[in-house]
Amino acid sequence: MTLASLGVIIPGIAALYEFGVKGRKRLGYRVQMDTTAMDVVQTPFRGALGDLRKDGVQLTDPTVVLLRIENAGATGIDENDYAAPVKSKAGITVRFPDRTVVGMVVTELSNKYLKAYFEDWDELTVGGDTIELPRVQLNKKAHYKVLAVLDRAATATAPLGQYQEPEVSGGIRGGVGQGGIDRTESRTGPPRTLYALIGLLAAIVVAQLFIFVRSDRATPLDCAAGRLTVTGSTAFEPIVREAARSYADLCPDASFSFDMRGSGEGLLTLNEAARQAGGEASTAGLLAFSDGEKPTGMPGLVPRPIAFFLFTIVVNAETGVHDLAQEQIQRIYRGEITNWKEIGGRDLPIRLISRNPGSGTRAAFQHRVLGGRREPGSNSDDCRNRDPGTPPGVVRCARDSTEALLRAVAETPGALGYSELGAAAVRDDLTLVRINGQAAEVIGADHGTYPFWETEFGYTHGEPDARSLAASFLRYLTNQVGADIIRANGDRPCAELANPQLCRPS
Incomplete structure (x- = not known):
């Protein structure tokens, strides 16, 4: 009876989590690339990558970062959902310790409607070690990518090419957990939690079968002598x-x-x-x-x-x-x-x-x-x-x-x-x-x-x-x-x- 109850309760909890918790608003990001542009094999075809400059001055230790910002939940995210002051146009802040932002572009929009949110990009703070990203309306499964070129800051203490990962901060009201932006992972298969759930349910089924066989052999139905x-x-x-x-x-x-x-x-x-x-x-x-x-x-x-x-x-x-x-x-x-x-x-x-x-x-x-x-x-x-x-x-x-x-x-x-x-x-x-x-x-x-x-x-x-x-x-x-x-x-x-x-x- 206990195993049978678990076999009903556990899928119920999983469904509640999937649709009632995980299915709520969820803002996520992925660091899809963070690599140096100098510590590479110097091929004859390096072209502009071998001579990155700002204001005519060659960069000291340039790095390239590709960020993906995405709606990782099951419902849409509106501009007013961002957990930020109403007067602020920024919804997400990305800081790069020991580095300075040299330049940045949006490289991929999941839908053309997202373009309008970046037309007044110059009004946002771009400089120093920080990038501010706008309050973008993200429908279910929507995303955009930002490609940034950075250089070593004059005050940096980290070894060349060995910088901390970007610090991404932001959040949404009423989101999963405390509403902060979550670092997500790119997977082509089912999540690990699904494998764990399947394994647990399979164990319950095997245990029930074992108990049934044992009990059936001990007191078989309709036995006669x-x-x-x-x-x-x-x-x-x-x-x-x-x-x-x-x-x-x-x-x-x-x-x-x-x-x-x-x-x-x-x-x-x-x-x-x-x-x-x-x-x-x-x-x-x-x-x-x-x-x-x-x-x-x-x-x-x-x-x-x-x-x-x-x-x-x-x-x-x-x-x-x-x-x-x-x-x-x-x-x-x-x-x-x-x-x-x-x-x-x-x-x-x-x-x-x-x-x-x-x-x-x-x-x-x-x-x-x-x-x-x-x-x-x-x-x-x-x-x-x-x-x-x-x-x-x-x-x-x-x-x-x-x-x-x-x-x-x-x-x-x-x-x-x-x-x-x-x-x-x-x-x-x-x-x-x-x-x-x-x-x-x-x-x-x-x-x-x-x-x-x-x-x-x-x-x-x-x-x-x-x-x-x-x-x-x-x-x-x-x-x-x-x-x-x-x-x-x-x-x-x-x-x-x-x-x-x-x-x-x-």
Whole structure:
């Protein structure tokens, strides 16, 4: 609470200083040059600089000074703002100890209106060791420069060329601090105070994060104890395993085991466990994940939408194919296209590698890409040659997991398959195929231009106790770190869709 308060108070004070204090009237000056004109390398081109004179007499130890007078505040300075007697035309006095003013000119005006203030220059005191400058109206950011030539005073005690800096005096009424003229600095970057403020705020943020992480690890939100067996989708397995590890790190009294054999197998396992037990108590520690909705005949299983899950078509890298129309994919699976050269690829026979029946990925492919048409059965074990006795046609085989399918596609010339996006995207030995010119991306699926997606559901038998590990883990997947893990794999929590209705059971 203290750090959070400081994070609000400090920027407030800084803003108050910047606009309420520093933003007031402020008169400033810079000594941009103060150098000798004699103690230099005598080049052939020194010209007049080597023979500076006054009234025909050469100067003893001439120096050149360039002063910049500026409005360094956020509001304008008027003639009557100068802290000087009303009858005095001088607003600023510049004294040069041990030196005498020989001559001076105005070398730069930020705006032409300033010229009028110097037209009666001769009425001001110019001589001795002092220059008097007029009461100049300086709008915001306005400035002028004065170039003065000086010589060593007859009464000077300082060594040649080693004089004190000019003494600039003056001020304005109601200005910053005591209203005196401030020596400013020329910077191209932000002021040091800004760096200091940023550093302080960064330290506060880091401290808050450290305290939050420590407190979060000490008493994590929504922790539950017990053991949970997770079954179902092999496509969702990498995400659920990573989320379970993260949950167990935060909640040491929770443990997980996995039996991922496909969406259909997982739902059957959960349903059968409930049937044999005749109640819900024995299934409290069992959770099933499915790519898509459960089949009919399992009324006791309760779905919870977890993620908007993307799938992709993959082909062997040697096919030369990167984009397929959905109609072409359907013709391939009907056996009407048998060689990649027929649709612009290389001269390779097409070999289809599918998931086993009961797979949620296979069901999503049939529903979303094949238009509800079921895939024909397998006719090959090795995915390269038809089994003896099978009729002619495209080679078709099936694998029991996502990783097994991807490995088979990568190793089989001319192979085509389908997979969960995250597992396929990390491989460099496959080609991910666009469908109808659309890559597998959430935005395209969310808006109906990419067809191959499905809702990932978490199933329990009946409603689990709100304090149970199953209920807590399901909440963790959708509301906490689990949601970040889902996003990191290229998918989205259902609540983040532009059209969340897509995730709801039909």
